[in-house]
Amino acid sequence: METIKMNNKPLICALDIGSTKVSILVAEATSDGFKVIGTAKVLNQGLRQGSIVDIGKTTDAIRRAKREAELSSGRELSEAYVSFGGLYVRSFDSDGMVAVADKEVSQLDVDNVLKTAQAVVLPEDREIIHVLPKEFILDGQSQIDNPVGMQGVRLETNVHLITGVRTAFPNMMKCVESAGLKVKEFVLEQYASSICVLNQEEKELGVCLVDIGGGTSNWIIYLKNKVVATGAVPVGGINFTQDISIGLRTAPKDAERIKIEHGHCLPAAAELEEQIDVPDVGGRGLRTVQKRNLCEIVSPRAQETLKLILDDIENSGFKDQLGAGLVLTGGASQLTGLVDYATYNFETPIRMGAPHITTNINEAIDSAELSCGVGLLEHAYSKYTFKDVQRRVNKSSSSSSSVEDSFKNFGRHFKEFIGL
Ligand SMILES: Nc1ncnc2c1ncn2[C@@H]1O[C@H](COP(=O)(O)OP(=O)(O)OP(=O)(O)O)[C@@H](O)[C@H]1O
Ligand SMILES: [Mg+2]
Known part of the structure; x- marks a missing residue:
């Protein structure tokens, strides 16, 4: 088994607990910014629509993600900025x-x-x-x-x-702590995603970021650079997978793979003759199905998902003020053709949003499913003043304190409220 190296550079750990996966990003903070040094992604079946339905499964997924992130970064993790979201916010x-x-x-x-x-x-x-x-x-x-x-x-x-x-937080905290991490702070999922995906002009002009995840689509609206509304709709990528599983009579894991490899929102864009292999349930054999059939399952689900999201945004009363339109992010926003489909069907400018950061590891961080994790890192980093990080780096390199000690006062100078 690999051993964890000791290193005293200040660390930030972002823990995104989602309805389909638990992901961790580990970054080292310096006076120039932060650098991702480790990642982890583990499937999670302990959440439904953003809320915990199985403490044991959630804890286990976090524990495995922590171990994977420690091996990937070579650092011991003790605390994390943790996402929360879902329908009850x-x-x-x-x-x-x-x-x-x-x-x-x-x-x-x-x-x-x-x-x-x-x-x-x-x-x-x-x-x-x-x-x-x-x-x-x-x-x-x-x-x-x-x-x-x-x-x-x-x-x-x-x-x-x-x-x-109120009860959601002790439950989430219990899972995180049982997995060996302390919660440094809970951060709203779509707020975290918005930090790394939206630009200043969009926030000034009026924009809605929608994080389309596995079980929920969480949105947040900015006007004049300030958050004015948030919401969530109980639809996401899992609904597409279920439709494909039923429609093509194949196991959910095969439906998931078929969706990612071949799914397209625009049936007209699929080559008429193009065929895909679909395994029967129970591994009895393979059938070939026209790709167009798959798209005819995906397309109405895309229509319904987008309509539910837009209706919810409309109910907020801000829809007509979104000069910069909508920005889609989250794993399920990556469905091929979704942005074109949405632009074509809804009268509002829409773009895809994803993080773009460099790392110290051989891995790009540019996937829309990592928007929340990267946003958590940016949120955490924004709390350290330049001097504070510099001071900690200097102190770390001149002392032999333990990793645990190096965290103790991390963030001592952070400002309590965002934007101040
Ligand atoms: N290339 C792709 N095309 C279509 N769907 C995709 C693609 N990549 C990922 N997905 C879907 O994205 C979903 C997972 O997204 P994400 O990781 O943002 O969700 P989550 O954070 O686990 O869930 P939630 O935020 O709802 O709690 C899954 O349903 C997955 O099938
Ligand atoms: Mg999510």
């Missing part, structure tokens, strides 16, 4: 107000006004996960991004609050 706007303590706005005033914005009556079973400031207002002057250092007496804020079901 709710988000809404809130506001708060405080009197500035001493004429000039301090970080403490900002923290206090953000606290007042969280003083909302929530159902017993809900808790706040993210507080995303939309603007600060100082003595009536609105649209302020960061009021620290400005003179004034009355500080107000508008925020977008993201809430989850």
